[in-house]
Amino acid sequence: MQRIEWWIAGVVLAAHTGVVVALWQQPAAKAEPVVMQAVLLSAAVPANTPVAAATPAVKQPPTAKPPIQAKQPMKPKRQPRHHHRHDPPKPTVTTPAVSAVTPAAPSSAASSSAATPTATAPDTPSSTVASYQAPTAEAQGLQNAAPTYPPTSRKKREQGVVWFEVHVGANGELLELKLKTSSGFRRLDDAAERAVKQWRFQPAQRAGQAVDAWYDLPVRFSLTDVAAT
Numbered sequence: 001m002q003r004i005e006w007w008i009a010g011v012v013l014a015a016h017t018g019v020v021v022a023l024w025q026q027p028a029a030k031a032e033p034v035v036m037q038a039v040l041l042s043a044a045v046p047a048n049t050p051v052a053a054a055t056p057a058v059k060q061p062p063t064a065k066p067p068i069q070a071k072q073p074m075k076p077k078r079q080p081r082h083h084h085r086h087d088p089p090k091p092t093v094t095t096p097a098v099s100a101v102t103p104a105a106p107s108s109a110a111s112s113s114a115a116t117p118t119a120t121a122p123d124t125p126s127s128t129v130a131s132y133q134a135p136t137a138e139a140q141g142l143q144n145a146a147p148t149y150p151p152t153s154r155k156k157r158e159q160g161v162v163w164f165e166v167h168v169g170a171n172g173e174l175l176e177l178k179l180k181t182s183s184g185f186r187r188l189d190d191a192a193e194r195a196v197k198q199w200r201f202q203p204a205q206r207a208g209q210a211v212d213a214w215y216d217l218p219v220r221f222s223l224t225d226v227a228a229t
Helices: 002-025 151-155 186-196 223-228
Strands: 160-168 174-181 204-206 209-211 213-221
Touching: 151 186, 160 186, 174 186, 186 213
Parallel strands: none
Antiparallel strands: 160 174, 160 213, 204 209
């Protein structure tokens, strides 16, 4: 704005100077007064147009990157444990050894006693199991008579062992008698059965108490034993 005003003032000054020089060079004459009117031109200066303030660029916030998740180390798979089932030890039943009964000759029947097996209590897997003792027909004081050897069997040289299954009561009485194995001769089997039915027994013992029990009883007929007597 200030430069434009100075420029206009310079133009007006130059115009006045030119007029003065022209008048000075003309011959003297009655000069008519020249009325000059200086017009100060003022340039129309447009009103100050407010310059729109530059809109500052809005900075976009940086896009948040998703956090990088650290890879977790893979846990080793646990191997399934194989549980082995341990069964408790089963008790081993031991069959007691038995000894044969040797019948005496008829002449010495009163002084002979029938032999019976000695039973051994089977081993038990635990100390809490009560001890057991099988019945017997050989206990002292029973005085059981040996079977009579049939004369016909002696003449025919018949001999062998008869096996019985015997059920003995808690009072020592014979409750039941079964033939388990024959000697092979009916006369010997019958003679053994007749004798055993007259016997008394010592009952089985469990934890010191008399109990009913079954056991195997052998009765042996031997011509060698008869000859020795």
